[in-house]
Amino acid sequence: MAINWQFYHWHLEPSAVCTLKCPRCPRNEHPDTPWLNKNMTLEFVKKFFTEDMLKNSVKRVTMCGDVGDPIYCKEYIDICRYIKLTNPNIHIFTITNGSYKKSEWWREFAEVLDERDTINFSIDGYDDASNNLYRINSDFDSIIQGIRTVRQYNKKVFLNWATIIFSFNQDHLTKINTLAKDLNMDSVQLTRSTKFGSKYGGYGGVNDPLEPRIEFISKSHRYERETINISERIQDNHEYLEHNQKKWVEIKQKYQDKPIIPLCEIGNRGIYVNAEGVLFPCSWTSFPYTSLTHKNKTINWNDSFFATHRNSMNLNLHSFDSIINNPLWNQCSQGFSDPDKTWVECGQKCSADVVDQNYAVGWETN
Ligand code: SF4
């Protein structure tokens, strides 16, 4: 049984480049990551985003790197323009720290997007000093200028201010909300993370100065998020949402009484291509961790499927069809039903109880 791939939600890492030095980012924890600083090109993207794929299957593309930020991809606007010109109904969801791009760049980007699209600005602080406590080397002024420019040239695109809760901002969430409102943004998203609590290997635990109070740390091995709407704009992404709902019912039924509800098959987690060109069912399985443990099983990154098979799954080396039909994927999908074969990554992120719990509280998709 190979993975039951879905193609309506994709997740790309357009660039593995970033100017920031967030301490928990894999680009800083794993400076030996082999695809660090690589970029996607439009020519490469066309290998899997054929006209047929874009017109007939894709509903949403999440643009977010494991080890880089999409806005530093040299051909990022060209890639987005190609997607939107081929199928304007596709929802492009860009996740960025927002620093250092000039107003002209933001204007050009804003003019490619429409009311279906989202730019998610990951800003943890409320001024330059506080934002630099975790988003080290970020530039608050250029972020704010970027947001203002986008809104000046595009009144419809959705703008989300995304904040991870830390000790330095936990008592300033109202201030963040007010700033976002003043910038005419649409929502504020608050994340209770797993990466800054005692759950994450190598972290300083409760003695770390960034550690928030316990109520701001995720209770599971997956982050918890809530979004507060602050504008009257209504986002038109019903095609994506309808697909998601349909798949949720179908896949939940298929995996009734199984240990895993695979979010890759539902499409909450997009089919993932990293900046090196490697294809994965989701970005959780590509993430360059050091080691992960779940229910007495531990996996080291160097022994993981990703580290072992990345050349076999590289779209620069093989066709899209041959990669998705590669029988090696059985090693992943067998674990959805058989607890003895479940990958640690899948057990942590997509255990039936974790998925159920998060859906019950209105859990979000990325
Ligand atoms: S902004 Fe994103 S890609 Fe850049 S260092 Fe921070 S977490 Fe990593």
Ligand code: SF4
């Ligand atoms: S962690 Fe495993 S089950 Fe979950 S989305 Fe990724 S591949 Fe699928």
